[in-house]
Amino acid sequence: xxxxxxxxxxxxxxxxxxxxxxxxxxxxxxxxxxxxxxxxxxxxxxxxxxxxxxxxxxxxxxxxxxxxxxxxxxxxxxxxxxxxxxxxxxxxxxxxxxxxxxxxxxxxxxxxxxxxxxxxxxxxxxxxxxxxxxxxxxxxxxxxxxxxxxxxxxxxxxxxxxxxxxxxxxxxxxxxxxxxxxxxxxxxxxxxxxxxxxxxxxxxxxxxxxxxxxxxxxxxxxxxxxxxxxxxxxxxxxxxxxxxxxxxxxxxxxxxxxxxxxxxxxxxxxxxxxxxxxxxxxxxxxxxxxxxxxxxxxxxxxxxxxxxxxxxxxxxxxxxxxxxxxxxxxxxxxxxxxxxxxxxxxxxxxxxxxxxxxxxxxxxxxxxxxxxxxxxxxxxxxxxxxxxxxxxxxxxxxxxxxxxxxxxx
Amino acid sequence: xxxxxxxxxxxxxxxxxxxxxxxxxxxxxxxxxxxxxxxxxxxxxxxxxxxxxxxxxxxxxxxxxxxxxxxxxxxxxxxxxxxxxxxxxxxxxxxxxxxxxxxxxxxxxxxxxxxxxxxxxxxxxxxxxxxxxxxxxxxxxxxxxxxxxxxxxxxxxxxxxxxxxxxxxxxxxxxxxxxxxxxxxxxxxxxxxxxxxxxxxxxxxxxxxxxxxxxxxxxxxxxxxxxxxxxxxxxxxxxxxxxxxxxxxxxxxxxxxxxxxxxxxxxxxxxxxxxxxxxxxxxxxxxxxxxxxxxxxxxxxxxxxxxxxxxxxxxxxxxxxxxxxxxxxxxxxxxxxxxxxxxxxxxxxxxxxxxxxxxxxxxxxxxxxxxxxxxxxxxxxxxxxxxxxxxxxxxxxxxxxxxxxxxxx
Numbered sequence: 001x002x003x004x005x006x007x008x009x010x011x012x013x014x015x016x017x018x019x020x021x022x023x024x025x026x027x028x029x030x031x032x033x034x035x036x037x038x039x040x041x042x043x044x045x046x047x048x049x050x051x052x053x054x055x056x057x058x059x060x061x062x063x064x065x066x067x068x069x070x071x072x073x074x075x076x077x078x079x080x081x082x083x084x085x086x087x088x089x090x091x092x093x094x095x096x097x098x099x100x101x102x103x104x105x106x107x108x109x110x111x112x113x114x115x116x117x118x119x120x121x122x123x124x125x126x127x128x129x130x131x132x133x134x135x136x137x138x139x140x141x142x143x144x145x146x147x148x149x150x151x152x153x154x155x156x157x158x159x160x161x162x163x164x165x166x167x168x169x170x171x172x173x174x175x176x177x178x179x180x181x182x183x184x185x186x187x188x189x190x191x192x193x194x195x196x197x198x199x200x201x202x203x204x205x206x207x208x209x210x211x212x213x214x215x216x217x218x219x220x221x222x223x224x225x226x227x228x229x230x231x232x233x234x235x236x237x238x239x240x241x242x243x244x245x246x247x248x249x250x251x252x253x254x255x256x257x258x259x260x261x262x263x264x265x266x267x268x269x270x271x272x273x274x275x276x277x278x279x280x281x282x283x284x285x286x287x288x289x290x291x292x293x294x295x296x297x298x299x300x301x302x303x304x305x306x307x308x309x310x311x312x313x314x315x316x317x318x319x320x321x322x323x324x325x326x327x328x329x330x331x332x333x334x335x336x337x338x339x340x341x342x343x344x345x346x347x348x349x350x351x352x353x354x355x356x357x358x359x360x361x362x363x364x365x366x367x368x369x370x371x372x373x374x375x376x377x378x379x380x381x382x383x384x385x386x387x388x389x390x391x392x393x394x395x396x397x398x399x400x401x402x403x404x405x406x407x408x409x
Numbered sequence: 410x411x412x413x414x415x416x417x418x419x420x421x422x423x424x425x426x427x428x429x430x431x432x433x434x435x436x437x438x439x440x441x442x443x444x445x446x447x448x449x450x451x452x453x454x455x456x457x458x459x460x461x462x463x464x465x466x467x468x469x470x471x472x473x474x475x476x477x478x479x480x481x482x483x484x485x486x487x488x489x490x491x492x493x494x495x496x497x498x499x500x501x502x503x504x505x506x507x508x509x510x511x512x513x514x515x516x517x518x519x520x521x522x523x524x525x526x527x528x529x530x531x532x533x534x535x536x537x538x539x540x541x542x543x544x545x546x547x548x549x550x551x552x553x554x555x556x557x558x559x560x561x562x563x564x565x566x567x568x569x570x571x572x573x574x575x576x577x578x579x580x581x582x583x584x585x586x587x588x589x590x591x592x593x594x595x596x597x598x599x600x601x602x603x604x605x606x607x608x609x610x611x612x613x614x615x616x617x618x619x620x621x622x623x624x625x626x627x628x629x630x631x632x633x634x635x636x637x638x639x640x641x642x643x644x645x646x647x648x649x650x651x652x653x654x655x656x657x658x659x660x661x662x663x664x665x666x667x668x669x670x671x672x673x674x675x676x677x678x679x680x681x682x683x684x685x686x687x688x689x690x691x692x693x694x695x696x697x698x699x700x701x702x703x704x705x706x707x708x709x710x711x712x713x714x715x716x717x718x719x720x721x722x723x724x725x726x727x728x729x730x731x732x733x734x735x736x737x738x739x740x741x742x743x744x745x746x747x748x749x750x751x752x753x754x755x756x757x758x759x760x761x762x763x764x765x766x767x768x769x770x771x772x773x774x775x776x777x778x779x780x781x782x783x784x785x786x787x788x789x790x791x792x793x794x795x796x797x798x799x800x801x802x803x804x805x806x807x808x809x810x811x812x813x814x815x816x817x818x
Contacts, residue, residue, distance in 0.1 A: 238749025249743040340647025
């Protein structure tokens with residue numbers, strides 16, 4: 001993490017040690033089964049360092065010897081791979097679209113997945129729902145001791161260092177809430193928490209559209225609009241953990257009210273909720289006859305239905321998407337002009353609406369980026385479990401070693 | 410620098426070495442005369458490391474022993490301080506306001522300063538003017554061998570790694586231009602180049618309003634509008650070196666044309682040039698009678714004159730400033746909402762216009778920051794030499810050690 005302390009002045013030994021340990025682990029995760037010699041080539045570490053770290057990982061039961069691999073020379077070599085059976089992590093994502101829980105292994109492969117609608121928009125009931133999903137996930141595992149920890153993706157303002165939700169207005173949570181402490185108390189497992197778009201950004205970087213990139217913006221265009229920033233290969237947290245609030249930059253100072261307490265925010269123009277609410281009103285007022293017809297036939301009010309109505313000739317519906325793309329395009333190009341990322345990954349359901357939304361969004365971005373430079377824009381193909389998997393993956397990177405280390409409680 | 414390579418995966422030994430060397434150097438620069446023991450306390454380095462690096466700095470003539478300091482214990486200790494006489498750096502800043510050249514010592518103290526109006530807006534003539542200023546600065550130094558290098562602050566799109574101006578539309582420079590190579594060829598000195606708002610940001614961090622901060626945004630509100638970003642203590646360059654283009658984010662998609670080739674950019678509403686051009690037109694059209702009177706009396710068309718006219722009752726002039734503050738406030742708060750900086754430093758001449766501009770700018774920022782959090786906003790007190798001093802200071806951090814090291818040419 002890029003943090004605001006004096007670490008840049010003096011690169012500390014323990015940081016280097018844990019960075020290098022993670023580097024060996026990630027190399028085995030990616031390439032295993034793999035020989036020590038190849039780990040050395042891939043990581044650039046010394047032979048001694050690779051030996052020390054792999055011995056440590058073996059001792060903690062994180063990796064195991066998996067026989068020998070052909071090295072191309074006369075002798076074969078011992079190969080290491082991740083010990084997948086005995087180390088599972090839970091990830092849980094709570095956002096306005098619903099709650100998703102997963103169990104992943106150390107290669108971030110999903111073993112079990114649960115998705116539920118939110119039972120309420122109140123934090124106390126949501127906390128109970130979270131606990132319920134975690135309990136449900138645990139019943140899928142015969143030996144609970146293989147579950148090493150929990151990663152939580154949460155919206156609003158999250159303080160990752162203290163493990164606290166500072167503010168989640170959408171869930172009527174206006175006071176700091178020690179979510180990590182509460183879940184740790186309930187399940188006796190270590191817990192990490194992260195802002196949900198950051199979890200999605202991490203997932204994209206690890207196994208999505210951003211693989212191999214060290215500098216990217218992930219923008220979730222969904223019922224809410226948020227952004228995760230990865231710089232120098234790590235999640236960027238800013239000074240107070242309140243980064244990426246692209247959904248609440250002011251697009252029109254005279255615009256309507258937003259739930260955040262301000263007005264004219266991007267979310268009130270470009271979120272799926274904003275677009276669908278305008279569509280619904282237009283259908284009701286007779287301005288979107290095709291949509292009214294589809295709804296009357298029992299189709300649900302979804303982006304797909306609205307897209308169909310626009311394609312069938314509902315100009316008003318088309319315009320709502322077009323206008324949403326206008327605003328989203330201006331906001332995304334502003335972020336590009338400030339941050340000059342290697343790539344932008346667009347997630348959420350809105351980019352799936354190709355014709356009236358995505359095509360125009362791309363036009364606006366291409367037009368509004370400084371000097372009309374060509375920018376690498378990608379669409380996410382990870383599904384709605386992305387944030388939950390990202391949160392669990394973050395646990396692996398941040399807390400897993402100490403959870404299974406000699407100092408584990 | 411936060412750069413997009415694989416360095417985060419494996420912290421390299423040589424990076425650690427140069428980081429630690431710079432850390433010892435900066436400590437002596439800040440606290441000298443200082444004992445080795447106190448250097449150790451300040452930097453957190455080992456006794457062995459402090460001894461090695463200080464011996465190296467001594468050998469290169471960068472520091473010298475300056476007698477003994479009281480340690481509070483029975484024995485006094487040898488003290489080190491920067492060798493100020495024999496190491497001078499030239500900094501030169503070229504921007505639409507004019508050209509500024511400085512000579513600084515290793516404590517970034519200005520020894521000589523030259524400011525000239527631009528002779529032209531064409532790059533070839535500006536290059537000659539730059540060379541002329543550098544020659545003029547050199548005549549101020551009796552022994553030219555004490556000048557160790559040149560730091561260049563330049564607008565537009567700068568590729569710091571290649572030492573090239575990629576694009577500077579304001580100077581009719583549309584092709585990459587090897588400014589570092591040209592100046593090195595002319596003067597036989599190593600040269601570094603940096604985007605001018607980044608140089609200002611660095612100056613603020615080193616000796617301005619941002620001292621001690623490791624995460625800040627610097628916004629220059631002047632004839633042009635630009636932003637420098639410092640994250641994790643270092644200048645943030647993004648992927649292609651095109652960061653901080655806050656002056657060219659689109660504020661109104663239907664707005665007028667900007668010299669950058671786009672339309673509706675922040676600069677066309679909130680730059681001093683934009684405001685003064687509107688004021689001048691209003692005076693001419695009879696809409697700003699106080700301003701017209703002041704101009705008729707021979708006062709120059711400056712921000713001070715316009716401010717006076719607004720104070721005397723010219724509503725139109727007041728409105729131009731107010732509207733500029735509206736737009737600038739929206740853009741700055743958008744940057745805050747994305748990046749969550751520790752502080753924002755406002756530079757350039759516009760913030761000096763207190764009543765119609767700065768007060769309203771603050772109101773807009775306070776209002777438009779997500780969750781109306783309190784943000785640390787500061788006004789720069791460094792003068793117009795800030796970018797030139799920053800560029801020369803950057804040379805000290807980036808190129809000085811190799812310029813005076815055993816590998817110096």
